[in-house]
Amino acid sequence: MRIDILHQYFLKDNQAGGSRFNQFTKYWSKNHTINVYAGMVDYASGKKFEEYKGKLFVSERNNDGVLVNRVHVSSSYNKSFIGRLWAYFSFTVFSTIKMLFAKSGDVIVVTSPPLTVALTALVVKSIKRKPLVFEIRDLWPESAIDTGVLNNKFLISFSYWLEKEIYKKADIINVLTPAFKEVLITKKGVPEDKIIYIPNGADNDIMLPGPKMNRIREKYHLEDKFVILYTGAHGVANKLEQLVYAANELKSIEEIVFMFVGDGMEKEKLIQLTKSMALENIIFVNSVPKLEIVDYINASDLCTAVLQKNDTFKTVYPNKVFDYMSCKKPILVAIDGIARKLVVEDSRSGIFVEPENIQAISQTILELKNNPRKLAMMGENGCEYVVENFSRENLSRNYIEHLEQLILIQ
Secondary structure (H helix, E strand, C coil): CEEEEECCCCCCCCCCCCCHHHHHHHHHCCCCEEEEEEECECCCCCCECHHHCCCCEEEEECCCCCEEEEECCCCCCCCCHHHHHHHHHHHHHHHHHHHHCCCCCCEEEEEECCCCHHHHHHHHHHHHCCCEEEEECCCCCHHHHHCCCCCCHHHHHHHHHHHHHHHHHCCEEEECCHHHHHHHHHCCCCCHHHEEECCCCECCCCCCCCCCCCHHHHHCCCCCCEEEEEECCCCCCCCCHHHHHHHHHCCCCCCEEEEEECCCCCHHHHHHHHHHCCCCCEEEECCCCHHHHHHHHHHCCEEEEECCCCHHHHHCCCCHHHHHHHCCCCEEEECCCHHHHHHHHHCCCEEECCCCCHHHHHHHHHHHHCCHHHHHHHHHHHHHHHHHHCEHHHHHHHHHHHHHHHHHHC
């Protein structure tokens, strides 16, 4: 089977970020031919990789032998709203050209956000007449509207039209959470038999428990510290100010240190906020590859997953919680809805606090710091749960079965 995958942010080897499809394609490529169509810009930093500057198209094989076709994306992504919009549409233009002139696969898999990838999907499907799987990692345009990223009335209307079209033309829609499925059925009018559920999962090839007293503790002089970790995007939606303010509440306790690992358009603001408050209990670390982020997770005492307080985020599973669980780390989750259910009820791997409630966040951190037995128990619970229910290798097999069945019925 030949599978074409359209994923604007498909990672390079050893690049930081969400590795869901990198792992899927690693498993799939053992028995199938995979062609990935991706961008040339790093998602977190918004910068074009040096080796792609001045180029429109580059085809290369990654360490797993998967053919990755990189296309031009404007590097204006993190500069402004207009810059981000052009980054999205430039990828649409060049990915469409590349896919139309390439040999067709048996099935097209498209993963969103951004929703603009649906434009490429619609054009390619209409011309090449291949079955299309559209995957929803986040509900757009709702999340873009609720976080203030999208507020132009014309673009909002266009986004809702595009969303409706791709849901209608896709042969299968994959959702990453049960809440997405419910929204599609009850609010978007998508037939239930068109939807499959293959969630994100644990990167068990890399994310494994390890010693807490490791090179990260030594590098940052954290030997006797209680380390609270955040990993991932530093964007508007993440609302990391709430952790900065919590750090301010706890600054008198010398053992407590916050560590933010990642990048994004809000990072410089967070650094300036920290400086303005003269906080010495926060460490900012640039994005690191997955092979290294595991050491940061293992070096921590408590891991965090936080987002803005709005109803849209009640439908999401943050990818990072699966990595935390895999490393036996307890989780402080400031995201209501299904993320709260996953962490607190299903896996019993952490504690929920109300998003943006600074007092609740700081007080809960203090309580957990003083209860190492509870921390250890939550870590054990999470690891056991994620290995049993969210192994990406098992999820990849499930995905392939759906693709094979789709091709058979066409």
